[in-house]
Amino acid sequence: MTVKNALLALLAGGPAHGYQLKLQFDRATGAGWPLNVGQVYSTLQRLERDDLVVTDGPVDGEGRQAYVLTALGRETLREWFEGTEVQALAARDPVSLKVLMAAATAVVPAVDVISRQRAKATETLQALGAMRAQGATESLAWRLHLDRMILLAESEIRWLELAEQRVEAAAMADDPQHGRSRPTGDSDDSDEEDSNTQDSERSGADKKARKGSTS
Amino acid sequence: MSDEIVDSTAVDSTAVDRPVLEMVNVSLTLGEGARRVDALLDISLEVHAKELVAVTGRSGSGKSSLLNAAGGLIPASAGSVVVEGEDLSALTARRRSALRRRSVGYVFQDLNLVSSLTAIENVSLPLELDGTSLAKARRQAEAALERVGVAHGAERFPDELSGGEQQRVALARGIVGERRLLLADEPTGALDELTAERVMSIVRGLCDDGAAAVMVTHDQSLAGWADRVVRLRDGRVEAVTTRPTITPELINELS
Numbered sequence A: 001m002t003v004k005n006a007l008l009a010l011l012a013g014g015p016a017h018g019y020q021l022k023l024q025f026d027r028a029t030g031a032g033w034p035l036n037v038g039q040v041y042s043t044l045q046r047l048e049r050d051d052l053v054v055t056d057g058p059v060d061g062e063g064r065q066a067y068v069l070t071a072l073g074r075e076t077l078r079e080w081f082e083g084t085e086v087q088a089l090a091a092r093d094p095v096s097l098k099v100l101m102a103a104a105t106a107v108v109p110a111v112d113v114i115s116r117q118r119a120k121a122t123e124t125l126q127a128l129g130a131m132r133a134q135g136a137t138e139s140l141a142w143r144l145h146l147d148r149m150i151l152l153a154e155s156e157i158r159w160l161e162l163a164e165q166r167v168e169a170a171a172m173a174d175d176p177q178h179g180r181s182r183p184t185g186d187s188d189d190s191d192e193e194d195s196n197t198q199d200s201e202r203s204g205a206d207k208k209a210r211k212g213s214t215s
Numbered sequence B: 001m002s003d004e005i006v007d008s009t010a011v012d013s014t015a016v017d018r019p020v021l022e023m024v025n026v027s028l029t030l031g032e033g034a035r036r037v038d039a040l041l042d043i044s045l046e047v048h049a050k051e052l053v054a055v056t057g058r059s060g061s062g063k064s065s066l067l068n069a070a071g072g073l074i075p076a077s078a079g080s081v082v083v084e085g086e087d088l089s090a091l092t093a094r095r096r097s098a099l100r101r102r103s104v105g106y107v108f109q110d111l112n113l114v115s116s117l118t119a120i121e122n123v124s125l126p127l128e129l130d131g132t133s134l135a136k137a138r139r140q141a142e143a144a145l146e147r148v149g150v151a152h153g154a155e156r157f158p159d160e161l162s163g164g165e166q167q168r169v170a171l172a173r174g175i176v177g178e179r180r181l182l183l184a185d186e187p188t189g190a191l192d193e194l195t196a197e198r199v200m201s202i203v204r205g206l207c208d209d210g211a212a213a214v215m216v217t218h219d220q221s222l223a224g225w226a227d228r229v230v231r232l233r234d235g236r237v238e239a240v241t242t243r244p245t246i247t248p249e250l251i252n253e254l255s
Helices: A002-011 A018-029 A037-049 A071-082 A094-104 A110-137 A140-174 A176-180 A196-209 B003-011 B013-017 B063-070 B093-103 B119-129 B134-147 B163-175 B193-208 B248-254
Strands: A053-055 A066-069 B021-030 B037-047 B052-056 B078-083 B104-107 B181-185 B212-216 B228-233 B236-242
Touching: A002 A018, A002 A037, A002 A066, A002 A071, A018 A037, A018 A140, A037 A053, A037 A066, A066 A071, A094 A110, A094 A140, A110 A140, A110 B193, A110 B228, A110 B236, A110 B248, B021 B063, B037 B063, B037 B078, B037 B212, B037 B236, B052 B063, B052 B193, B063 B078, B063 B181, B063 B212, B078 B093, B093 B104, B104 B163, B119 B134, B119 B163, B134 B163, B163 B181, B163 B193, B181 B193, B193 B212
Parallel strands: B052 B212, B052 B228, B104 B181, B181 B212
Antiparallel strands: A053 A066, B021 B037, B021 B078, B228 B236
């Protein structure tokens, strides 16, 4: 559980009570990671139960209890940092599901669904870019968090790009006549902008790919 | 707004509202007969001062053609390209290149820095070609190098500079003097992430200070710097996205 390890890491800097830990956590994550103070208290109780932290002195005048790392807590923390995490790459998110369903059925043209999602993701990327441009004075934590979001948004757009090409290629494979019936240029036209041979083939596939009926 | 700004707009209010680049129903046909290719079809695009427009799309979608047409490097087959109020097709070839040299800066993926010239000589070259006095060209080149943070490398030759510095020298050459339109093709080339970010923040800063820029890229994270992203497909505009207004709600939703 990540919050547990994060609290151990923060307590390595010295004893702290729940609310202090919550503030330290926000600072370290650039406030890009919502954590409520109740979660901090319940996690501290679990850490105490597991002998990873112990109370540090009595409750203060404001009713706050400080905690300190135990040797076992320090050991657990080191193991966490020295180990590696596995990112969950099985993307079972709403965008993936919509694109997969669009590709598997013919309710609407899959490429239209993909185009709309790509435009949305591009907008998101622009918003993140504007936040980046504004944030020259922001903390390292916030910049790291923003970088991560930017790259995730970029990765989504790249996936949608690839998905669109695959859907088109699949449509063309289903109906090869359609794709090849168009004139294709010679291969020695390297002085022309890129190869429009691809373009004309693509148009054929494109029509097929967009042919999904709305009924 | 200060009085100063109000006064300066009062002098020539049309120049303020006028787009720096205006493409109206531009088509571009390459090749002939059976090998005829419509590289651009009916493209309309306005880019105002302070705007950064990114152009994306697959290979062969017309991105580079759009940039070539915008800069007057290849004349449009139909429609008009207007730069700072001047219709490129209405100009003689000579006046067209003069306008281009005066108003348009290019930054290409392939840097094209002259290896036998120092950084500052590379940057001042376009001004000198345009008849600017040597002293003035040098002064403006210094300012441009300063702007991109490579003033320290002014007297060095390209191969004595890092990749990132070379890229910034190329950028300085693109913006030197009073150029108001920057046309860039993959301006961060093969730079590492942080150096690319530095180059883009310079481009963004130039726009914030009044330049207009059109940047062709396949790199989606670069598109994130743009006010508008124009996506081309088969020579046409397929989609345009505009940067949303940043509100606390949006930040909350995204982060």
